[in-house]
Structures are given as structure tokens and as C-alpha cells.
């Protein structure tokens with residue numbers, strides 16, 4: 710059965726962490742985004758708040774065995790991900806590892822990570838939790854590690870309303886999201902000698918951020934430029950198309966005016 714149909718069936722009885730109708734596409738986008746940022750099959754990936762493996766499904770399939778690590782405190786949701794979304798055969802073949810701590814703490818895995826990903830996690834996390842995740846990134850990322858995270862951009866001061874997670878989690882059944890100010894995130898990164906940039910992704914409500922360690926930022930800047938800005942070129946192409954349409958309309962108007970003048 711296609712993953713999307715399977716997820717829709719599961720969602721009739723279980724909360725899967727997001728809207729069921731975009732389950733497959735939102736999962737695929739996580740792998741695509743990491744690929745655009747330089748993911749290899751041998752990369753080690755830490756998926757913070759991995760939920761029921763919406764993105765993990767694609768990452769575990771793509772990565773070599775022993776390369777995917779997920780942290781998810783909502784144990785029932787993670788169990789659905791392992792048994793229903795991934796399935797025994799892939800679990801046995803790829804040996805992904807999981808932790809259910811709620812401190813974003815990967816120390817029990819005993820490895821460093823090439824990539825951190827947090828999809829739809831900063832959209833609920835408190836300011837303190839975001840700082841915690843960045844500190845884990847500093848401590849458990851390889852020197853040229855990258856952190857790919859999505860957030861909802863907010864106005865100045867937005868995001869500091871509560872010290873707790875907002876939305877569904879292992880501790881709450883109340884839905885909700887929160888916004889964070891990009892300037893505040895930039896300052897956090899600056900304080901930690903991390904580079905941060907937005908990934909251009911048209912039509913996305915959540916904005917992807919790419920955060921790189923100081924040492925990793927240079928290679929990241931160069932080798933990622935073309936990958937990351939591949940989409941930026943579309944922007945250019947779009948502009949090209951818009952300009953051509955404008956030129957064509959102008960030309961049509963001139964032709965009409967010319968023929969009106971000369972037909973009388």
C-alpha cells in the first residue's frame with residue numbers, strides 16, 4: 710500500500726503529528742531538503758522530535774545501516790512509527806536507534822552527527838528549548854555538522870510568551886503552534902559562532918533554516934551554494950517568465966494600438 714494511504718488509515722485512530730493529507734509529501738520534503746544540504750548515505754542524522762517517522766521513513770530507507778537516530782518522548786507515537794510506518798524488515802536491516810528523552814539529549818547514542826533535523830519542532834518549542842537544541846548541536850555535531858530546522862517567522866518579541874512547549878506532545882493534548890522572531894534566532898546563532906541562513910522554499914508556510922558550525926560554515930557556504938540556491942534559480946526563471954509575459958503584453962498593446970490607428 711502507498712505510504713500516504715496507509716497514513717490516512719492510521720490517522721483515523723491515531724494522531725500522527727500533523728495533517729494526514731500531507732503526511733507523505735511532508736516526509737519526502739525532509740529527505741529532499743537534507744539532500745539539497747549535502748546528505749550522503751553514510752551521514753549520521755539526528756532527528757529531533759521524530760514523531761511517528763514521517764521524515765524518518767524516507768531517511769531510514771536512504772541512509773546506510775546504523776546512521777539514523779531519532780529522539781521522541783511521545784512513546785506511543787514513536788511505536789506507531791516503528792511498527793506501522795517503518796516495519797520490522799526495515800528496522801532489522803537499517804537498525805535505526807531511538808531515545809525517548811525530552812531534553813533533546815543524544816548522549817546515550819555515543820556518536821557525533823553530521824546532520825541535525827527538527828521539522829515542525831521549533832514551531833512548538835519554547836525559547837529555552839531552542840537554545841537547548843542549539844547547545845546539543847554544538848556538543849554533538851561533527852565539526853562541519855549542519856542543523857536543518859523549520860520555524861514559523863514571528864514579529865519582534867514573539868516566541869517568549871511561555872517557557873513550555875506549545876501544542877501536542879507527551880505532556881499535552883492541546884493543539885497549538887508558536888512563532889519565533891528570525892532576529893532572535895540569528896542572535897542565538899551569532900552568540901554560538903554558528904552561521905544561519907534561510908533555505909528558499911516556495912509555497913512553504915514553515916521556513917527552513919540551515920545552521921552551520923563556525924568551522925563547517927566555510928565548506929558549507931561553498932559546496933552548498935549551488936545546491937541550496939538551486940531553488941533560487943527557479944526564482945530567477947520565474948522572474949524571467951514574468952518579464953517575458955510583461956514584454957509580450959506590452960507588445961500586444963502596441964500592436965493593437967498600431968492596428969487601431971491604421972485600420973480607420
Ligand SMILES: C[S@@+](CC[C@H](N)C(=O)[O-])C[C@H]1O[C@@H](n2cnc3c(N)ncnc32)[C@H](O)[C@@H]1O
Pocket residue numbers: 725726727757758759760761762763764780781782783786810811812813827828829830833874877878879
Ligand atoms: C509536530 S510533531 C513533528 C514530528 C516530526 N518531526 C514530523 O515531521 O512528523 C512535533 C514532535 O515533537 C515532539 N516533542 C515534544 N516535546 C519534545 C521534546 N521535549 N523533545 C523532543 N521531542 C519533543 C512531539 O511529541 C511531536 O512528536
